[in-house]
Amino acid sequence: MSLFRAVAPPAIAAALALSGPAAGQAVNDYPTNARAEYVFACMATNGQTRDMLDRCSCAIDRIAEVLPYGDYVSAETVLRMRQTTGERAGMFRAMPQMTESVATLRRAEAEAEILCF
Structure with missing residues (x-):
């Protein structure tokens, strides 16, 4: 996964960084x-x-x-x-x-x- 982030365009890399559990909890706190x-x-x-x-x-x-x-x-x-x-x-x-x-x-x-x- 880290290799993909290294060569991914910045927008995709940002989306991947926000797609983890922390992003889900920020939107979905129930x-x-x-x-x-x-x-x-x-x-x-x-x-x-x-x-x-x-x-x-x-x-x-x-x-x-x-x-x-x-x-x-x-x-x-x-x-x-x-x-x-x-x-x-x-x-x-x-x-x-x-x-x-x-x-x-x-x-x-x-x-x-x-x-x-």
Whole structure:
């Protein structure tokens, strides 16, 4: 591989340098288990078919392009906490910062639905 880089044009050499794991993590910071969890839940809702596997995988890929993983986790946490009862769950419904986090996730999901379904 190093011989190829030595004689490759600069643009190709730059592309090869960026094609390693570090480049993939910069664009794709969602762990595999988070993507799989999303796809499993999506398929449970929409059907257990190969077509739905492709569509649900597409959806989480689109969400990942729009929303950093940390923001995704925060929004999912807020949504889960809103489903609980009690005084503490109320703060997850009322705080504007948390409402905005969920709204951002909902926009990403809507875009994914348009593109993938």
